[in-house]
Amino acid sequence: MNSKAYINLDGAMRIIKKSNNPLSPIFEAVTNSLESIVYRKESDDSFEAFVNVKFVYKTNLDESKELDCIIVEDNGSGFYSDSYDRFVEFFDKSKGFGNRGSGRLQYFHRFDLVKISSFFSESEEFKHRYIECYKDRFISKEIIEVSKEKKYFTSVELCLPILSEPDRSVLVDSNFKSVFESFVHHFLLRIYLESKEGLGAPSITLSFVEDGKETNKKEINPENLPEPIREGVIDIPYCSVVPPGSGKTRVRFEEVEAENERLNWACFEFSDTDLNLNKVYLCSKDIPVKSIGNHLFNKKDTFDGKRYISVFYGDLFNKPESVTDSVDEFTFPSKKEIRSQAEGLFFDFSTPLIIEDLLLDRISEKLNSIYDFISEIIESSQANVQGIAKAHGIPFHLISKSGIRISDSEKTITSKLYACQAKELAEVGYRAKKIYDGLVSMNPTSETYQNDIKEKAKELSKLVDDQNKEELSKYVIRREMVVNILKKILDEELDYQKKPVQGRKNKDKEGLIHDLVFKRKSKSTNSTNDLWILSEEFVHFEGCSDIQIDKISDINGEALLKPVPHEVVTELGFKKTGRPDIYLNPGEEKCLIVEFKEPDTDLSDYLNQMTKYCILIANYGVKKVTSFYCYLIGENISPYATLDGDYKKTVNGDWIRANVTIPTMDENRHTIANAQVEIIKLSSIAERAHRRNLSFAEKLGVTDLLKE
Known part of the structure; x- marks a missing residue:
């Protein structure tokens, strides 16, 4: 009638699963120590309670660090008879504190051996109990004897660790600070509540011992822990x-x-x-x-x-x-x-x-x-991040995915935003490729072709987020503003043109137009320009503006021209110090030159100017150039009276000479390159640019915004 049923330890461990937290057996031992101290304080509140936790490591022959054991010490009530009975009997809830009587099972999920040495007082005498517990035989050894030392002291030693890789990352590889902080997190509330209730929570001292030498030690002192704000x-x-x-x-x-x-x-x-x-x-x-x-x-x-x-x-x-x-x-x-x-x-x-x-x-x-007291900081930070994202044209929805912290610098925020955008663009690019791959199914002879390709376009458009559509609208509107400024320069309507400045010649239309399209003295097209107004392709070419021809170099610093003998320049009437208004390098042995002239200047007087540049570059270029594209831009031309028969009228009403031979600079005059010369009116450029902008604006639904 008084006999008790026994429980198989291995079976109990199958019921009580291994905790996900590698520190759980240590936390369990410390929790038992805290409860033991509370029991002792019920009869004696005069002692200074303590809990010591020691992580003991040893160094292997290969110099790797290994966990030897973990020791938890306290001066609580100890393993007296009732406490020992509860320890032996699993699932005994008589201990109180809402205990399940199963926490010690966590010891054996990560350690094969538990040694317990406890000094305690019972029946008006001090005793010492020593216990060894193994996973395969729970109590393999128990010794109890009267102690000559009149003290309270219990040591629980967790030995023979059996650690998985996640266990090792916490119990072996983690640094002391991270482990100490885990202890603070775990016992913060308990220590605070015990102090609040007058139970006098003890200090918890954590230390690392390596090869018998203490390397780190720090105390969780209730007096130094913060109270709730x-x-x-x-x-x-x-x-x-x-x-x-x-x-x-x-x-x-x-x-x-x-x-x-x-x-x-x-x-x-x-x-x-x-x-x-x-x-x-x-x-x-x-x-x-x-x-x-x-x-x-x-x-x-x-x-x-x-x-x-x-x-x-x-x-x-x-x-x-x-x-x-x-x-x-x-x-x-x-x-x-x-x-x-x-x-x-x-x-x-x-x-x-x-x-x-x-x-x-x-x-x-x-x-x-x-956390409403830091809401202003959070709101200010969010506004700052949104401002950075907007400045770089990065959609706001990427902010939450970028892992940005309030303490991040502007450089770090920008870097994280771009990294997140790159990741999303890769995904969008893949989806876009799948749409384009589907174009092989399109059949232009089909009656449904126009609807089919329209649906494909809609599908692709969905990949463009609303913020980027807004940025595209702003870009189109800005382009139209550039066109309007060009028209106002031609009509002398700018305030800058109307205000007289004595002794200065910087209000000439040619200079204004030049700076509008591509700022003079610019050494690279990487700087802001509006070359698109001449041709959409020009914005992609490397080049410079108003730079002396013998000073022009590419992005790698390689010069455009070899040294030109002075006598050659003098004899042939070239000016190697001349400055093309715009020089562009499309690559593939090609060269592009643009010259602006005042609107009232007769363009026919300058037909050979760019040809001289072509001859000089073709004969003395560091790299071989065989094709030149020359654009003479102004407003005044009398084509029928001044242009020879090689010039043909284009569909836009401009004039083009498709094949101008570029000879060697010697008596043989072999053809080494060809040039194409195009004469374009500024008013024609403005009209064509406006038509392109209007086409974009209609698709974006912002045509009203293009009106002056």
Whole structure:
């Protein structure tokens, strides 16, 4: 009648699964020490309590570090008879503190041997109990004897570690600071509440010992831990699960107004040197069980050198049925799980439930008010990030995906935004390629061809986000403004042209037009220009503006011309110091030259100017050039009176000479290159640019904005 059933240790470990947290066996041992100290304080409140935790390492022959054992020491009540009986009997809940009587099973999930040495007082005498516990035989050795030393001291030694790679990353490879911070996180709330209740929480000393030498040591002192800067409560409602009605296929969830659970919360503030990460914890029995995300800011953000831990705790989380047996997850069902279960015949629709989704939503909402004191900092930071994103033309929706922290510099923010954009563009590019690959199915002879290609275009357009469409609209509008400025220069309507300046000649139209298209003295097309107004392709070419021809070089610093003998220049009447208005290098043995002239200048007087540049470059160029494209741009030309028969009228009303031979500079005069010379009116350029802009504007729906 008085006999007890025995439980198989291996079977118990199959029921109580291994905790996800590698530190859980150490935390369990420290928790037992804290509870043992509370027991002793019930009869003696005069002693100075302590808990020591030692991580003992050894160095292997290959100089790798190995965990030897972990020792937890305290001066609590010790393993007296009742305490020992509870230790031997699994699932004994008589200890109190809401214990399950199963925590020590976590020892054997990561360690093969547990040694316990305990000095305690019982029956008015001090005793010493020594225990060795193995996974395959729980109590393999027990010695109890009267102690000559009158002291309270218990040591729990976790030996013969059996560690997985994740275990090693925490128990072996982690640095002392990260382990110490984990202890602060884990026991912060418990120490605070015990101090608040007058229980006198002890200090916890953590140390690393390597090859017998103490390398790190630090104390978690209750007096030095912060108290909450804010505290409060939050109500968590129960929900009733409503079965689907007629014609509906999903269950519904309705809050039960009369029923709710109340949780407490507290927010602790740390210096960023003492706390590496901001955290939000849900706690059971005053220790963290689950870490949840904070939608307001990132884990590593700092605010005036501060970081924060917020904890939520209360009776709801302390109930045994609310937490898994390994005490590393809560058991509240999600809406998805309930919907799946509700399809069964025996689901109980009559019992209201605490639902995980609603619980986390309420806590997330509460964080808004908990951290309202830093909301201005957050809003200012968000506005700054949006400004940086806008300045670089990066869509706002990428901000949340970029991992930006409030403490990030502008350079770091920009780098993260571009990295995130590159990743998204790669995905968009892949999807765009799939659309283009689908063009092989298009059949221009089909009656549905126009609709088919229109649908393909719509599909591709969806890949362009709204912000980039807005930026494209701004770009088209700006281009039209450039066209309007060109027209005003020709009509002398700019205020700059109307205001007289004595002794200065910088108000000539040629100079204004030149600077409008491509700023004079510009050494590279990498600088801002509006070459598109001449031709869309020009913006992609390397080149320069108004640079002396013998000073022109490419992006690698290689000169355009070889040294030209002075006598050659003099004899042939060239000016190697001349400056083409615009020089562009399209590559592939090609060269492009643009010359602007005053609108009232007769362009026919300058037909040979660019040909001289072509002869000089073809004969003395560092790199071979065989094709030249020359553009003479002004407004005044009498083609029928001044142009020879080789010039033909273009569809735009301009004039082009398609084949001008470029000879060698010797008596043989062999043809070594060909040039094409085009004469274009400024008014024609303005009209063509306007037509292109209008075509874009119609597609974007901004034609009204192109009107003056």
